[in-house]
Structure formats: C-alpha cells, structure tokens
Amino acid sequence: MSTERRLRPPGLAYGGDYNPEQWPEEVWAQDMALMREAGVTMVSVGIFSWALLEPSEGVYDFSRMDKILDLLHENGIAADLATPTAAPPAWFFHAHPEALPVDSDGRRLSYGSRQTFCPSSPAYRTAALRIAGALAERYADHPAVVMWHVHNEYGCHNSACYCDTSAAAFRKWLKAKYDNDLDALNEAWGTAFWSQWYHDWEEILPPRATGADPNPTHRLDWRRFCSDELLSLFTAERDVIRRAAPGTPATTNFMVMHNFDALDYWRWAPELDVVSNDHYLRSTDPESEIDVALCGDLVRSLAGGPWLLMEHSTGAVNWQPVNRAKNPGEMRRNALAHVAHGADGIAYFQWRAAKAGAEQWHSAMLPHAGTDSQIWQDVVQLGADLRALAEVRGSTSPAQVAIVWDWNARWAMEQPCQPSAELRFQDLVRHWYAPLWEAGVAVDFIHPDTPDLDRYRLVLAPSLYLVDDAGTANLTAFVERGGTLAVGFHSGAVDENCHIRLGGYPGAFRELLGVHCDELFPLLPGVQVALTGQVPQDATADLWTERLRLTGAEAVARYADGPLADVPAITRHAYGNGTAWYIATHPDPTTLAALLERIRRQAGVRPEREVPPGIEVVKRRGTDADYLFLIDHAGRGAEIPADGVELLTGKPVVGSVTVPEGSVAVVREPLPGPSAE
Template sequence: MPDVIAYGGDWNPEQWPEEIWEQDVALMREAGVNRVSLGIFSWSLLEPVEGVFDFDRLDRAMDLLAANGIRANLATPTASPPPWFGDAYPEALPVDADGRRLHHGSRQGFCPSSPIYREKALRIAEQVAVRYREHPALALWHVHNEYGCHNARCYCDTSAAAFRAWLRSRYATLDELNDAWGTAFWSQHYSGWAQILPPRATPSFPNPGQLLDFRRFSSDALVELYLAERDLLRQLTPGVPATTNLMAGAHWDMDCWAFAAELDVVSTDHYLIGARAEPHIDLAFAADYARSLNGGRPWLLMEHSTSAVNWQQPRNLAKKPGELRRNSLAHLARGADGIMFFQWRQSRAGAEKWHSAMLPHAGPDAKVFREVKALGAELAGLAGVAGSRVEAEAALLVDHSSVWAQDHPAQPSSELDPVEEAKRWHAALWRAGVTCDIAHPEGDLSAYRLVLVPQLYLVSDAGAANLEAFARRGGVVLVGPYSGVVDEHDRVRLGGYPGAWRELLGVSVEEFFPLAAPIRLASGATGRAWSEAARVTTAKVLDTYASGEPAWTRNEFGDGAAHYLTTLLDDAALAEVVVTVCGESGVVPAAAAEPGVEVVRRAHEDGRSFLFAINHTAADATVTTRDGRTVTVAAGDVAVLRG
C-alpha cells in the first residue's frame, strides 16, 4: 500500500454549474483532499435516453481532477437506474412481500434478480470502463453503491424463479429440502419445485427454513450482481482494483462475509445513530467489523458524515466541535487507510440536502470546513500509519445467518436482539481497553487467546467444532445465552440446550424462562429478559439465581476453558465477567487508560507502531503505555504515540 492516507469524499459535479467546479477543486487542494468518489448517481445523465450516452461532463470532471493531482474512485452508476428504465421495463422494478410494485422516484429501484436490470447495468458499466480505463485519475472502481440498502429482497415472479433455481443448487432433491425446512409441520410438504415461492405475505408465521434460505438467496443475488460488474471491469481494466461500499455493523440484510471475500479492497460506510448514548463505541464496532472482513488488513472508510445526517432519526444531531476529528481518527486507529465522507459539497436540492458535507451550505468560512482542512493536514502527517495492522488478541463471533434465523417472529422472547447483544459485549471490551476482531464462526481462530460468543442462536456443525478446537488448544471461550440452539437449517439440536456446545460448556439446559422483570443473582448482579433452567455436567458454578440454578459457569476443556452465561447480565456485571476472562486468557489492554479513553495500537511488521489515545470525555485524562510512558490527553483530544 502507498504511504498515504486516502482523504476526500463523494464529489457530485453534475449537481452544480461548471463554474463551481474550479472552486471545488481549489478548495479540495486547500483541504488536503487526494481522493474523491465520482459518478455514483449519474446514470440518468450518462445515458439520458436508453442507448444514447453522453460523457462530456464526466470527461471534464475527470480531466480536472487529474490536472490537480486528485484521483477518483470511479463508480459504475448502477445503484440508481434512470426514469426511462422503470418506464420501459416495469417488470424489472422491485416487489415487496405484500405484492406491491415499487416505482421509480428514489434510488435502487430494481429487482436484484432481473435479467433486464443486469443487462442494462453491465452495458453502462462497460461504457464507463472502456472510456476511462486509461485515464490518469482512475484509482479504484467503486462498483454500484450500498448494495441492498433499500432493495435487499424482492418477491416478484422473477425472484421466485431465481429462488427456486438457487434452492435446486443447494438441495439435491425435494426430499432434502422438505427435511431441511421441516415441511411436515403445518402441511407444508412440497411435491414439486414450482410450488415453492418467496415468503410472501401469509396468514400466519412463515416457515423458518424458507425465510432463512430466502434471505441467503437474496444476499447471494446481490453478490452475483457485484461479481458480474467486477468481472467485466477486471476483463477491461485488469490492473485497477474494485470495491463496493458495505455497511458493516449497521446493515444486516446481506452477508458481509460473502461480499468481502470478493472485494479487492474492503470498504464500508458508517453513520452515527443519535439515539445511542455513546455512538463512538458503535463506531468502534463497525470499524472492527470492517477490518475483520478484510482479514485484519487495512480497509477504506468510503463514507461517514462531517456533521448531521438527513435520514429518519427523531433528531439528526450535528457533531460538536472536535467530534469530526475524533470520529475520523477512531476509524484510522482501527485499521482504515482512507477517511472519506459523503459528500464533498452539500446539496442544495434533493432528498439529501440536509446531509452534512465537507463543504457546507455556509461555504468555506464555517466550522465544518475549518475542521475538514485541519483533519487533512493531520492525516498527511500520519501517512506512516498506512499499511500497518491493528493488534487484537480477542475475537467476537458474528454470523448473518444466525441473525436472520433469530429474526423469525415465532421466538421465545422479542427482547433477545443478537446484534445489540454483540455490540454490548463489544462495548464491554472497549471499556476494558481491549481491541477485538469480529470473526465468522467457521473462520480461523488461531491468532486469538479469547473468543466471545454473545448470542449465536444458529451455528453449523463446522462452526461448533471450530470453537471446540479453539478451546481444546488452550483458548478461553465465553458463550452467552441462547447460543448453539439450532443447526444451519434452523432445526433444534436435540438432547438439551445449548445443543452444539453442551460438551464444551459442561452444561445442559432443559428449558428457557424469559423474564418479565429483572432477577437478582447471588453475587448481587442483575439478569434481565432471559434465564435458563440449567444443570452442570462437568462445569463449575461461578454464580447462581436465588433458586440455586447456574447463571455463570466455567468448564475446563482440553487445554482451555469455556464460560457460559444463562442470562443477560447488566452492563456492570457483564464488564466484570469480560475482565475476568480477559485476565484468564492473558489478553491485556493496548495501554492503561482512564474510563472513556479509547486506546488502540497499529503496528508495522518492521516494529514501527502507533498508539492512538482518543479522549471521549470532558476532562483531561492520563494514558500509560506498556513500556511505562505517560501522556496526558486533553478533553476531547486525540494523541498518537509513535513507537
């Protein structure tokens, strides 16, 4: 990787008269911008009439960038088909589960399984690639934009046929499918492939296996669309890498693991949720997830916001002074080698005119632009960080199939949210100063000392065996409630919960007991929402309910150990458990820091390292490194210590 941090944002010159462009580029240079994303939503101008192409405007924009030393993540503009597409091909528009055809008027107005859409998308992608493959501004292909953000699943007849084809490749026979879906229940046994539909609106609960497989199919359909464009681009421009911007940690409708495996560069978008008390911890989860999707290698932050966003929150909060910098450097600390925003110049019209930008409505003499300029200068001084990797000895297991399966409406409790529980456990590690990776249950766990499993309702046989092997080799495991319960088809693992890991955990659970009110444990901790009637087989009990039944257990397994929680502990108690298992496994913080100070270390193979200390509090704080150095980080400030 080059010794530079990519810095910039989406540039949409088509929204502005050309006399503004020169001003844009001059201000970009003033701000230290070296990279822009270009052409993402330009299909209707590049192909204003079907089959008629006009690249004059984009030619001039690309030439202007090249003349000023700014490079482009050039988009294939396929995320937003033009009005003529829906008008000419209404059968290619998406259909929701209630059978409503969704019409043009926003973006992503297409069925992912539509052969017509794919044909038209590949045609415009080819036109763009052929025209700009030799252009000096071209740095990276930005394929599509935020796949599945608004059309992750389509229920039309075209999608139904594609779903059946996907099922026939997954299951050798109808008997195999019937067994996997448990269709003997509710008289759902299929006698012909043509009988199978997407899980459209139905009188009662949909079949869980059908729902789960439809979500898998829908995710795969989006990956196939990406691959079709990427493979075309590789053929036409073999030396230019390609990516698409995921929304890791925020958008769960597509399998980020499957997508990331096909990207030359993993990139993602992240936006703060104003309702969260500590949104910077949610940011850390998303950044750790993005890094993990790239196998621990550096990644690209394709979008975040300079200040407020525009979408449906009760209040779209503006960022306070210094928050833009802290957010950006937190992403850098957790492995990003590029810090980019949506967008460069704030729109004056359209659905995102209230979304903040690097250059706000107020112009360059504004807080946001002053902070943008300062950040650009700081990132230039941190160029040596590029290419380094984040140190992490702990991992937290997350799988989209498990999230999808647990999302079925017929669950024992609506209060169990696997995504929020994963984020809560990650937050406990964050507060302990421990950086963790996010790992797939079937992924390589050999680099870790500690693996946490917050709530993995569904796990395959391979994933179950993988965790057992990790503990047997000497690793420490912490498993949360309602984990290991079903197999990859959402069929219950019989013989007692937590089915897949009864031997690993040394515990057998006979029955679940959702809680109407919090419950006090013997230690004084509080459990909420959930409890389990468990008995130990080989484990030792570390905490109990008032009834004496186990709430926290520990089981020696091979050369390692496995802990189990049978309730959702309150935050303070969970933090104590996490600190305990970190100590047992030998996982230590990157540095000693006061509460509210984020510490993360990035290091090169040659030994050069960078310790980021980010103070999210309103008071000065002290950080002590492992080698005994002490630094005071001012309130709201960021310090980077080179080692």
C-alpha cells in the same frame, strides 16, 4: 487483496462523494481549489449519474465525465470512479416496468428514487453491465482513475424483491443448493409442519405476506438467496471492469452499521479488491463512539487488514427522526477512531452539501454555509491530521481476543416466534464488546468456521443461536487445544437449517460447556433477577434466564431470587486443555464487565495500556513501530504512559503523552529490536 490491484495513492486517502453534475460548471474550479486547501486526495464520482451518462438506451454522453476526470487529474486528486447502477434512469423503467421491485405484500413500487429495481431482473442486469462496460472501456487508462466503485450500498433499499422473476431465481438458487433434490429441501425446511410439503419446484414462492407466521428455514434460505443474488450483480459488474482495467482495484461500499443486516459480508469480502464501508451514527445512541469502534473492528476483520471508510458524516444525516449535529471535536474523534480501527482512508458523503433533492439536509465537507463554518475548519484540520498520519497506512491491528459474528445466526435469531422478541443480535454483541473497548482490549471478529483460532487467547460467542457442525467442531477444538471460550445464552440452539438440536440446551455446546438446560425462562420487559456468587454485590440480570443443571461445569454465579433461585446462571468448565464459560443470562453492564475482566485475565489477556475512563486506546502495528491512538471521549484530558513521537504535533514523547480535552494523540512507539544473545 490482490497485489496487482492495490490502491495506489500514498498515505491515508481523504475525500468524499463528489457530485459536480448537481452544480454549474463554473463551480467546479472552486471545488478543486477548496479540495486542495482541505487536503483531499481522492473522491468518488459518478455514483448517481446514469441518467446523464446514458440519456437513452445505448446512447452515451461522456463529455461531462471527461471534463471532471481531467480536472481532478490536473489538480492532483484521484478518482474512485463509480458505476452508476444504484439509480437506473426513468427511461429504463419506462421501457422495462417489469424490472421494478415488488414488496412482500405484492405491491409493485414505482421509480422516482434510488435502488428501485429487482435484483433478479434480466433487463436490469443487461443495462447495468452495458453501462459498466462502456465506462470501463472509456476510462480504463485514465490517469485519474485509481479505483472502481461498483454500484453503491447494495441492498440498502432493495435487499429483497418478491416478484415472479425473483421467485424463479429463488427456485434456481434452491435447486443448486439442494442438488435438485426436492425431498432434501422438504427435509431441510421441515415442510411436514402445517402441510407445507412441496411436490413440485414451481410451487415454491418467496416468503410473501401470509396469514400466519412464516416457515423459519424458508425465510432463512430466502435471506441467503437475497444476499447471494446481489453479490452476483456485484461480481458481474466487477468482471466487466476487470476485463477492461485488470490492474485497477474494485470495491463496493458495505454498510456495517447497527440497523443494516441484509448481506452476509463474510461471503462478500473475498470478492472485493479493497473492502470499504459506510458508517453513520445513530442520534439516539449516547455512546456512539463504541459503535464506531465495533463496526471498524468488524470491517477490518472482514478485510483481513486495512480498509477504507467510504462514507460517514461531518455532522447531521438526513434520514433519522431527529438528525442531531455532531458535538465540538466529535467529527475529528470519529474519523481518527476509524483510522485507529484499521481505516486507511477517510471519506464523507458528500463533498458539497446539496441544495436540492432527498438529501439536501445531509451534512457535507463543504456545508451550505460554505467556508465560513465550523465544519469547514474541522474538514481542513482533519486533512492536516491525515497527512501527519500518512505512515500509519498499511499497519495492522493485533488482537488476542476474537468475537464470533455470523449473519446466518443473526437472521435466524431475529425471526418471529422466538422465545423472546426482545433479542437483538447486535445489541447482544455490543453488550460484550463494550467492556473490552472500555478496557482498551483489542478485538477481532471471526466466523464460527474461521481457521487458525490458536492466534487468539480468548474467543467470545455472545450470540450464536445458529451454528453448524463445522463451526461447533472448530470452537470445541480451540478449547481442547488450550483456548478459552465464553458462550452467551441461547447459543447452539439450532443447526444450519434452523432445526432445534434435540436433547436439551445449549444444544451444540452442551458437552463443551458441561451444562444441561431443560427449559428456557425469558424475562418480561422490565423484570430483573438478582445474581449471587462470584459476581459484584448487587449484581442483576434481565432479558433471559435458563434452568441449568451442571454436568461437569462449576457454578460461578447463581440466581438469588425468582423462579430459578439457586439455579446456576454463569458456569466454568475445564475441557481438554482449555476452559469454556457459559453466561446463561444477560448480566447488567457492571457485572458483565467484571466477569469478562476475570475471564480475559485468566486467559492471559491484558489491556493495551492502562487509561482513565473515557479514553479510548487502540494500537496499530507497523513494520518497525506501533501506533498508539488515544482518543478522549470524556472531555477531561489525560496523561498516558508512552515513549516515541506524537505524530499529530511532531513532538517527542518521553515517559508520557498529554491527550488534550476532547482530543486525540497518536504516538509512534518504536518496536523493540531483537534481544541480544
């Protein structure tokens, strides 16, 4: 983040999306009073207000926004001012129907919702930059505006458009990537297969619906293009704003959540002044607190430090088959867990629950029931909590363990025609992340090419199906210099073009891991195999097996039954000054937890604090103090060793701190001073 473009409000920001245009003006004064009562310090405004700000092309009405921003400033509430470009108005599509998106089956979609535009549309880009520029010029110096919120949730509903305009933009992107060399593209895409060879750039189309399975490299490049095309829209709007307001930071809200994979956020994050994220729980996830932590750690890693939670929910959301309400205390635990994992601000969608529209059943800070509600009491309590934790702002999250995460590997592995359609990238990563979370071990996420891996003792690659030569060399060098690396099954299989690395599996990592596999044996759903060796009694695995032979590694565990009985399943290999482990199957959670505990202890990684099951422990480090977050998800309470001050109550802590049942404690522990000579 540029030092010239940092978020200015002190302490931890608190607020949500504010949509006063949905309500009569007489309600606004009540909103201000209630925001002050709740401790709100910043709200996002104008996100879906294009039709009101620009009622016809080039004709603006800023009267409503003028009043809103002035009112916020008068009440000491900062504004994260949005460009409203996620929801173009009806007049735009009436004038430019060609800007509507086309799906892979060739159907042109209609307007009447949000994000129903083609990302490659010149007309959309022109209109978006026009409204962004008009807003930036008018409000660049408004004292309420402390940040610009560009667009909203890029790619949420229109991550890809398959129209002819998009096809032309795709070809332009491909020409740049392959240096205008069509032979290079044919080689990279393997177009000799199924007579897909291209003799002219104009022959290339998006991967539209076909009668058989698509070309995997074609589809992978398409995913890359779609991410880059949306990124170009963000940077174009950001640059328009920067010309008018060079000192005000700009963000856009990422969607690092389980089911969203449209954008390569490693490419996006460096373009943001402040990295922000939206996160919503899945009602079907019985341990959603693990997803909160995983996504928070990933966003913090993308940001390289603190970040902002731009949206989450006080209770139920509106878009899942069953939208469950949060349990008592869950809203507070969720919010403070995000802070524990690096968030310097907490915000919700939205401030006041809508009475009309597609999200009328989405929870809010001020629910339909008003202030006579449990949610409102929890909102006010959370505001007090965040004020008490103000000093945590800017602190970092030290970690000795890193997990490799790559959107290219995810896109490639989850394509059709894999050895198993049961593989889900984020499920595989979470399978490894969960036991570290349960043990209280801090985790960063890294790209395979991330430099300076020596700051970690242990690197884990649970699922790295695709890896380029640079990533392979980077991870290998880390082990050679003395690091410990653990690699999951079906990793290293293909290069950056989705070409199989020939000579046996696990491809790029065969030498490093000291193993050779000549055939993959994915398991049918519901099938398990037993494991024997240095694993817990009754250890099992499912989903995946491989026929391995050792080429320098030692077998830590073998299959006890099935077609691969006595074949190595888990191996360890001394390589250079370090150690490389290979987990060639999908162990049950207990077995994997025991294995990862052994691996991390041998690497010299210890938990932050020994805690009972169900207590989440996370540390943020400030200039002269650590901040120990203790969150009770089990509802049993605990007494945890600590010394310092419990910030939520202001009480001193000597020897231990009490974590109330289902609640949170945050202890400021002074860092030890320099040792005496």
